[in-house]
Amino acid sequence: MLSRGVITMHEAHLGDRVAAAERAAAWWDVLPVALIVADGTGRIVQWAMAASDLLGYSADDVLGRDAIDLVVPESRPAARLLRGALAEGRSITGMFPVRHKNGSTVELEVWLCPVSGQPGEEGKILGLAADARAARQARGVDALLDGLFARSPVGLAVFDTELRFRQVNPALEAMNGLPGARHVGRRLAEVLPGVNTEQMEAAMRRVLETGDPVVNFHRIGRTPADPGCDRVWSCSYFRMEDRFGHPMGVSVSVIDVTAHPHQRPDLDPAAGGQRLELLNEAALKVGTTLDIARTGQELAEIAVPQLADIATVDVLTTVADGAEPLDGLTTGAALRRLGKAPAHGSPIADILVSAGRILHFPAAAPYAQALIERRPFLLPRLDARAVAGAARYTATPERIRRMGVHSMMMVPLIARGLVLGVATFLRSGRSTGFDSADLTVAGDLAIHAALAIDKARLYLREHDTALTLQRSMLPSRLRPPAGIEIAHCYQAASDVNEIGGDWYDVIEIAPGKAALVIGDVMGHGVTAAAVMGQMRTTVRALAHLDLPPAQLLDQLDQALQELDSPLLTTCLYGVVDATTGTCRFACAGHPPPAVITPDGTARLLDLPTGAPLGIGGITYATSEHSLPPGSVLVLYTDGLVETRGSDLDVRLTELTRLLAGAQQSLDGLCDLLTTRLAPRPARDDVAVLAARIGTRLP
Numbered sequence: 263m264l265s266r267g268v269i270t271m272h273e274a275h276l277g278d279r280v281a282a283a284e285r286a287a288a289w290w291d292v293l294p295v296a297l298i299v300a301d302g303t304g305r306i307v308q309w310a311m312a313a314s315d316l317l318g319y320s321a322d323d324v325l326g327r328d329a330i331d332l333v334v335p336e337s338r339p340a341a342r343l344l345r346g347a348l349a350e351g352r353s354i355t356g357m358f359p360v361r362h363k364n365g366s367t368v369e370l371e372v373w374l375c376p377v378s379g380q381p382g383e384e385g386k387i388l389g390l391a392a393d394a395r396a397a398r399q400a401r402g403v404d405a406l407l408d409g410l411f412a413r414s415p416v417g418l419a420v421f422d423t424e425l426r427f428r429q430v431n432p433a434l435e436a437m438n439g440l441p442g443a444r445h446v447g448r449r450l451a452e453v454l455p456g457v458n459t460e461q462m463e464a465a466m467r468r469v470l471e472t473g474d475p476v477v478n479f480h481r482i483g484r485t486p487a488d489p490g491c492d493r494v495w496s497c498s499y500f501r502m503e504d505r506f507g508h509p510m511g512v513s514v515s516v517i518d519v520t521a522h523p524h525q526r527p528d529l530d531p532a533a534g535g536q537r538l539e540l541l542n543e544a545a546l547k548v549g550t551t552l553d554i555a556r557t558g559q560e561l562a563e564i565a566v567p568q569l570a571d572i573a574t575v576d577v578l579t580t581v582a583d584g585a586e587p588l589d590g591l592t593t594g595a596a597l598r599r600l601g602k603a604p605a606h607g608s609p610i611a612d613i614l615v616s617a618g619r620i621l622h623f624p625a626a627a628p629y630a631q632a633l634i635e636r637r638p639f640l641l642p643r644l645d646a647r648a649v650a651g652a653a654r655y656t657a658t659p660e661r662i663r664r665m666g667v668h669s670m671m672m673v674p675l676i677a678r679g680l681v682l683g684v685a686t687f688l689r690s691g692r693s694t695g696f697d698s699a700d701l702t703v704a705g706d707l708a709i710h711a712a713l714a715i716d717k718a719r720l721y722l723r724e725h726d727t728a729l730t731l732q733r734s735m736l737p738s739r740l741r742p743p744a745g746i747e748i749a750h751c752y753q754a755a756s757d758v759n760e761i762g763g764d765w766y767d768v769i770e771i772a773p774g775k776a777a778l779v780i781g782d783v784m785g786h787g788v789t790a791a792a793v794m795g796q797m798r799t800t801v802r803a804l805a806h807l808d809l810p811p812a813q814l815l816d817q818l819d820q821a822l823q824e825l826d827s828p829l830l831t832t833c834l835y836g837v838v839d840a841t842t843g844t845c846r847f848a849c850a851g852h853p854p855p856a857v858i859t860p861d862g863t864a865r866l867l868d869l870p871t872g873a874p875l876g877i878g879g880i881t882y883a884t885s886e887h888s889l890p891p892g893s894v895l896v897l898y899t900d901g902l903v904e905t906r907g908s909d910l911d912v913r914l915t916e917l918t919r920l921l922a923g924a925q926q927s928l929d930g931l932c933d934l935l936t937t938r939l940a941p942r943p944a945r946d947d948v949a950v951l952a953a954r955i956g957t958r959l960p
Contacts, residue, residue, distance in 0.1 A: 316370070317362050420511055430442050600617060636681055644668050
């Protein structure tokens with residue numbers, strides 16, 4: 263690093279380049295980074311990412327200009343010396359004082375590296391740059407975080423995606439009784455065989471897979487720091503992600519809570535350990551999906567037989583439907599039973615209402631009172647007097663009492679201050695009655711389940727909103743010109759987090775001539791659906807100008823970058839003419855279309871792929887193809903052919919094999935593709951647009 267106007271040069275050894283690339287990648291996550299590419303003469307050929315934001319120049323302002331023109335005049339002689347160094351294969355790092363478009367001077371921290379061209383092509387210079395002050399501040403934040411990590415009294419650790427220790431702080435070294443070197447690169451079981459490592463790794467795997475944190479998970483057992491004593495630690499796990507949302511590892515905080523009275527409610531180490539094991543098991547097994555009913559059943563099943571002999575879970579019907587819970591229950595409560603355990607085979611449980619049924623309680627009924635008063639009820643001994651208050655509303659409490667139920671707990675399910683429902687726990691036969699320690703454990707189970715149910719409720723609501731928004735923006739009826747026959751279908755992802763911005767359209771340009779377009783916004787949920795709607799509207803407006811496909815994509819790319827919330831978008835745009843049998847396509851990172859000729863042959867059209875829309879500075883190309891009359895074009899989104907663990911080329915081969923010789927109508931062809939090729943369950947949206955070109959003109 264050097265002072266203003268001075269630049270250092272490094273030989274372009276592999277280690278230097280890797281280190282510089284790693285630093286640039288680190289910038290990428292936390293700072294706006296400019297991407298600048300110059301040809302061998304130093305003239306700018308690409309101006310992308312944050313370049314315009316950092317220096318004020320648009321791509322049109324600088325493309326073709328000598329990059330040295332942007333350096334402040336007093337530093338240009340030194341900058342010219344760099345070309346020779348770069349030509350010799352050296353990489354360069356340092357501070358560059360550069361002139362902003364508004365006349366001010368901006369100090370940039372840069373990395374420059376020569377890039378070899380293809381045989382016969384001239385090499386280029388790749389530059390990454392960030393604001394020097396922001397880079398220094400980012401390093402200062404890193405130093406501060408390093409200091410906090412080292413000095414924190416809380417045990418801290420970082421695990422990679424293989425669940426191996428990457429880093430531990432001194433506090434955790436003291437808790438575990440082992441130096442950091444004995445941790446790094448090893449799995450938990452290798453370092454701490456005396457604690458419940460299997461449960462802990464299961465919790466971390468769940469965090470990596472779902473992105474949801476796990477808080478107050480209990481580590482139980484002995485470590486080398488105190489090998490003769492069982493201890494309890496509260497652990498919290500959080501997923502670390504890069505700026506694209508990809509998991510990088512798990513961060514862990516650890517606090518010793520052995521002496522906390524809540525951890526040993528009856529001061530019996532064996533019983534206390536069993537209850538902590540139950541809470542850990544609940545953290546792993548309750549709320550495994552975003553399905554409200556399944557979460558309720560999971561809570562009931564985790565409680566039996568470890569806490570209760572029989573358990574039921576009921577939520578307000580508004581919650582079960584994904585709506586907001588009602589503020590008051592003055593007119594009573596209508597609840598849907600989500601879970602019951604055991605579900606069958608118990609004479610007592612068989613008396614109770616099955617899962618899925620609706621229960622109605624007047625406001626004065628004890629069951630409704632548990633919801634209204636927002637507090638748990640404990641009946642250590644369920645006798646005739648205890649059930650008398652409920653007798654006027656239902657005979658069930660007295661019936662189960664006579665069959666041997668002798669103790670009961672009712673715990674409200676509360677999340678974000680909202681009452682969602684109630685969990686009921688029963689003991690019968692020779693089981694001991696519930697006590698305050700049991701009520702504490704039931705309360706912890708209810709808190710965890712309530713948060714999972716509330717998350718599932720919000721998921722259901724967002725899923726419906728995103729799906730409704732997307733379907734409202736997709737064409738309900740396409741009107742192709744004469745000579746072109748159309749069929750289409752759309753299949754939503756089963757997960758709200760995967761409902762994206764798949765879209766398609768057919769726009770008549772002239773008699774016998776139409777634009778076919780299909781695209782996929784690279785995002786999910788409501789935002790992606792909204793951007794999809796804007797894209798479709800823009801394409802319809804541009805299509806009527808009858809622009810060449812490549813030019814239309816250029817215009818669409820600029821329009822996308824002007825949106826308030828731009829997202830990368832793939833797009834395939836084609837213009838087909840039924841009178842001439844020609845089609846012209848341009849592609850922006852989208853899967854290629856397939857064509858079925860009248861003899862039944864199926865193949866993929868060979869198109870220049872192009873980069874997705876939204877990157878900027880990309881030039882698209884148009885390719886023209888002739889089709890025999892009656893040929894069928896099939897456009898689709900990547901959800902049809904991309905599956906985890908499968909090679910894309912293999913899946914595309916399956917597509918053409920399925921299409922070859924297909925005799926179905928176009929509607930039948932769409933059904934064939936979605937039923938035979940689309941993954942189950944649908945992890946991504948699937949859209950298919952089929953067009954027969956050259957049908958009989960009127």
